[in-house]
Amino acid sequence: MKISDIVGSGPWPYAPADPVVGFDIGSRGSKGVLLTQDSIYTTFIPTGLYMQETADELLTRLLRDSGLKRRDIAFVVGTGYGRISLAYTDLPYQVVTEITCHAMGAHSLNPRTRTIIDIGGQDSKAIKIDPATGKVVEFVMNDKCAAGTGRFLEKAAVLLGLDLHELGPVALEANDPAMISSQCVVFAESEMISLRARGERHKDGAARANIAAGIHFATARRVKSLLGRIGTEPDLVFTGGVANNPGMWHALETLIGAKFARSPIDMIYAGALGAAVHAARHHAAALAAGTARRAARAQARTTASPARKAAARATAGRKTAAAHS
Amino acid sequence: MAPQPTTDQSLSPALLPIQALIEAEQQDFIDGADGRKRAGYFCAYTPPEVLNAAGLRHARLFKAGSPEIVSQGERYTQSVFCDFSKSCIGGFDPQGGDPFYRSVDKLYTFHTCASMKRATEVIERFVPTKLLNLPRLRNEPASRAFFRDEIAHYRDDVAELAGRPVTDDQVTAQIVLYNKVRGLIRQLSELRKRPNPPLTGRDVLELVRGFYYLPPEKLLDVYGKLYRKLSRVRDNGKRPVRLMISGSIMADGDRRLVELIEQEIGARVVVEDHCTGLKPFAHTLPEEGDPFQALADGYLDQAPCARMKPLDDSLDFSSRLAEEYAVEGVVYVYLKFCACYGVSKLEFIERLQSRGVPVLEISSDYSQSDHGQLKTRVEAFIEVLQDRRTDLALPSGQTEEFVHG
Numbered sequence: 001m002k003i004s005d006i007v008g009s010g011p012w013p014y015a016p017a018d019p020v021v022g023f024d025i026g027s028r029g030s031k032g033v034l035l036t037q038d039s040i041y042t043t044f045i046p047t048g049l050y051m052q053e054t055a056d057e058l059l060t061r062l063l064r065d066s067g068l069k070r071r072d073i074a075f076v077v078g079t080g081y082g083r084i085s086l087a088y089t090d091l092p093y094q095v096v097t098e099i100t101c102h103a104m105g106a107h108s109l110n111p112r113t114r115t116i117i118d119i120g121g122q123d124s125k126a127i128k129i130d131p132a133t134g135k136v137v138e139f140v141m142n143d144k145c146a147a148g149t150g151r152f153l154e155k156a157a158v159l160l161g162l163d164l165h166e167l168g169p170v171a172l173e174a175n176d177p178a179m180i181s182s183q184c185v186v187f188a189e190s191e192m193i194s195l196r197a198r199g200e201r202h203k204d205g206a207a208r209a210n211i212a213a214g215i216h217f218a219t220a221r222r223v224k225s226l227l228g229r230i231g232t233e234p235d236l237v238f239t240g241g242v243a244n245n246p247g248m249w250h251a252l253e254t255l256i257g258a259k260f261a262r263s264p265i266d267m268i269y270a271g272a273l274g275a276a277v278h279a280a281r282h283h284a285a286a287l288a289a290g291t292a293r294r295a296a297r298a299q300a301r302t303t304a305s306p307a308r309k310a311a312a313r314a315t316a317g318r319k320t321a322a323a324h325s
Numbered sequence: 326m327a328p329q330p331t332t333d334q335s336l337s338p339a340l341l342p343i344q345a346l347i348e349a350e351q352q353d354f355i356d357g358a359d360g361r362k363r364a365g366y367f368c369a370y371t372p373p374e375v376l377n378a379a380g381l382r383h384a385r386l387f388k389a390g391s392p393e394i395v396s397q398g399e400r401y402t403q404s405v406f407c408d409f410s411k412s413c414i415g416g417f418d419p420q421g422g423d424p425f426y427r428s429v430d431k432l433y434t435f436h437t438c439a440s441m442k443r444a445t446e447v448i449e450r451f452v453p454t455k456l457l458n459l460p461r462l463r464n465e466p467a468s469r470a471f472f473r474d475e476i477a478h479y480r481d482d483v484a485e486l487a488g489r490p491v492t493d494d495q496v497t498a499q500i501v502l503y504n505k506v507r508g509l510i511r512q513l514s515e516l517r518k519r520p521n522p523p524l525t526g527r528d529v530l531e532l533v534r535g536f537y538y539l540p541p542e543k544l545l546d547v548y549g550k551l552y553r554k555l556s557r558v559r560d561n562g563k564r565p566v567r568l569m570i571s572g573s574i575m576a577d578g579d580r581r582l583v584e585l586i587e588q589e590i591g592a593r594v595v596v597e598d599h600c601t602g603l604k605p606f607a608h609t610l611p612e613e614g615d616p617f618q619a620l621a622d623g624y625l626d627q628a629p630c631a632r633m634k635p636l637d638d639s640l641d642f643s644s645r646l647a648e649e650y651a652v653e654g655v656v657y658v659y660l661k662f663c664a665c666y667g668v669s670k671l672e673f674i675e676r677l678q679s680r681g682v683p684v685l686e687i688s689s690d691y692s693q694s695d696h697g698q699l700k701t702r703v704e705a706f707i708e709v710l711q712d713r714r715t716d717l718a719l720p721s722g723q724t725e726e727f728v729h730g
Contacts, residue, residue, distance in 0.1 A: 098705075100708045133716075135709070143688065
C-alpha cells in the first residue's frame with residue numbers, strides 16, 4: 001500500500017530513509033509492518049510457541065510482499081509481549097514497549113490523537129498522548145486478569161457457538177442486551193450459561209444477540225474504568241485486535257458517550273506501525289552518527305574478508321549507540 | 326521458607342556482611358540455645374526499644390510467604406485478605422509454617438489495619454499473643470495519653486515474659502541507642518541523593534531488614550562501617566532514572582518489583598515511602614523525660630501509615646520525600662485487597678501528580694506468575710520518564726525532531 005493512499009499526498013514525517021520493520025508479538029496474534037520511503041506493508045499471523053520463529057515468519061512474508069531482501073532492512077524494533085524473546089545477529093534491533101508503540105502508531109496516522117484505547121488478546125490499556133510529539137503522557141493498564149480483554153470475547157464466542165469475527169456483528173442485532181454483571185471471566189461464563197439455559201428462547205437468534213451484546217457491554221464497562229485517570233479528550237482512537245469488532249466499538253462509544261476517530265488502516269497494526277516508526281527513528285540516529293547499516297554494508301562490500309570483523313564490531317557499536325539515542 | 330543464599334547476586338557486595346549476620350541471627354533465633362525468650366511483632370509501630378531493654382531476642386515478622394504459606398493462611402481467612410496478612414497467619418500455622426515464626430514465644434501486635442487485627446486473632450490460637458491498641462487520631466492529646474499507657478502495659482507484659490523488671494532508665498538508654506541507629510539509616514539513605522547513588526534500593530531494603538532482625542549494638546557497628554565505605558565511593562557520572570516507591574508494606578522477600586526496576590531495566594529506587602524502607606526512620610525520639618511518653622510521641626510522630634488520621638500528613642510526607650530525593654517518578658504499589666493503601670491510592674496519586682511527578686500504580690501480591698505484565702508497565706513508565714528527561718533537556722518550545730535521510 002502507498003503511504004500517500006493512507007495519509008494523503010503531503011509529506012509524511014515518519015517515512016524512513018531505508019526500509020525498516022516493526023514487529024508486535026502479541027499474546028494471541030503477531031503483527032508485522034514494513035515501511036519504505038513511500039509504502040507500507042502489513043502482515044498478521046497467530047503467535048506461535050516460539051516467538052523467534054513467529055517473527056521470522058512475519059519477516060519472510062513482509063519481504064515477499066515488498067520484494068525486498070533481508071539485507072535491505074536497516075532497522076528492526078520489536079514490541080508486544082514476546083518482544084524480549086527476539087534476537088538478531090545480522091539486523092540492528094531494539095525493544096520498545098507496546099504502550100509507547102501504540103501511541104506512536106496512532107499518532108503517526110492521526111496527529112490529533114490524544115486518547116487511545118487499546119484492547120488486545122490479554123490486556124487492555126488507556127493511553128494519554130501528547131499530540132505535539134506522539135509521546136505517552138500517562139497510561140493505565142487492566143488488572144492482571146482477562147476481564148476487559150480479547151480473551152474474554154473469545155471465550156464468549158465459543159460459548160455462543162460463534163466464530164470470533166461473528167460475535168460483534170451478532171451483538172449489534174440485539175434488541176435488549178442481557179445484563180452481565182460479573183467482572184470475572186470465569187463467573188461471567190457461568191452467568192452466560194444460566195442465561196442460555198433459561199430455556200424458552202434457547203434457539204432464538206435475539207437471545208443470542210442479547211447475550212453477545214451483554215458480553216460486549218460488560219467488557220466495555222471494564223475498559224471504561226481505565227479512562228478514569230486518563231480522561232477522554234478527542235481525538236479518541238481505538239487500537240488493537242479488538243478494534244476490529246463492531247460490537248465493541250458500539251458498546252464503548254455508547255458507554256463513553258464519545259465517538260472514536262476513524263483510522264485509515266486496520267488498527268490491529270497500530271503497535272507494529274509504532275515499532276516501525278521507532279525503527280525509522282533509530283535508523284535516522286544511526287545515519288546521523290555515521291553508524292547506519294547502509295554505510296556498514298557499503299564498507300563490507302568494498303573490502304576483503306578481514307574487514308567483516310570490523311563491520312561486525314560496527315554493528316555492536318551501533319546497538320550501543322541506538323540504546324542511548 | 327528456605328534461607329536466602331549467601332551469594333545474593335542482587336545485592337551490592339558491601340551489603341553481603343549484613344545479609345550474613347541476619348542469616349546467622351535468624352538461625353540463633355530458631356535454635357534458642359541461650360534460653361532467652363523470643364518476641365515477635367508485625368508492625369513498625371511496635372517499639373523494639375522495650376523488647377531490647379528486657380534483654381529479649383526480638384524480630385519484626387514481615388516475610389512475604391511462599392505460595393504454600395499464603396495458601397495455609399487463606400484457610401483461615403477469605404480470599405479478600407492481602408497476601409501479607411495471609412503470610413503472617415500461614416507462617417504460624419502448625420502444619421507447614423515457617424520455623425522462624427514457629428519459634429516465637431510471644432507475639433506483640435500494635436495492630437494497624439483491620440486485616441492485621443483479624444489475622445492476629447487467628448494467630449492467638451497458635452502462639453501467646455498480646456494485641457495492643459494504636460490510636461488513629463494521632464494529633465489528639467487524648468490519643469497521646471492513651472498510647473503512653475498502652476506502651477506502659479506493653480512494658481509490663483514484656484517484663485513478665487523476660488522474667489525481670491524493665492526500668493525507665495533502661496528504656497531511655499534504648500531510646501538513645503535506637504535514635505543513633507535510625508540516624509545512621511538516614512545518613513546511609515542520603516547517599517542516594519547523589520546523581521549516581523552508591524547503593525541501590527535493593528541494598529536499602531536489606532539495611533532495613535537488618536534493623537528488624539539484628540540487635541542495635543550490632544547495627545551501629547555494621548552500619549557505621551558501611552557508611553564509611555560507601556561515602557568514599559567515587560561518582561562515575563552515570564545518571565540512572567530516579568524513582569520513589571510508595572505504598573503498602575514491601576515484605577521481606579518481596580523483591581521482584583525492585584529487582585525488575587534496578588537489574589532488568591536499569592533505573593534506581595532512590596527512596597522508599599513505605600514502612601519497610603526509609604519511611605519509619607525519618608523521626609528522632611525525645612531522649613528526655615518520661616520514656617513512655619517519649620515512645621508514644623515518637624511513634625505517633627513518625628511518618629504516618631495511611632491508616633492514621635489525618636491522611637494529609639501521609640500525603641505531605643510523600644511529596645516532601647519525593648522532592649527531597651529529586652525523584653523523576655513514583656511507583657505506587659499496594660497489596661491487592663489492602664484497605665489502607667489500596668483505598669487511599671487516588672489521593673496519593675493526585676497529590677504527587679499535582680506536584681508534577683508522574684505516578685505508576687501497581688497492585689501486587691506474592692504470586693510469581695505476572696512478571697511479563699509487571700515488566701511491560703514498568704518499562705513503559707521508564708520510557709515515559711526518559712522522554713521527559715529529553716524534553717526537559719531541550720530549550721522550551723523546541724521538540725525533538727526526526728532526522729530524515
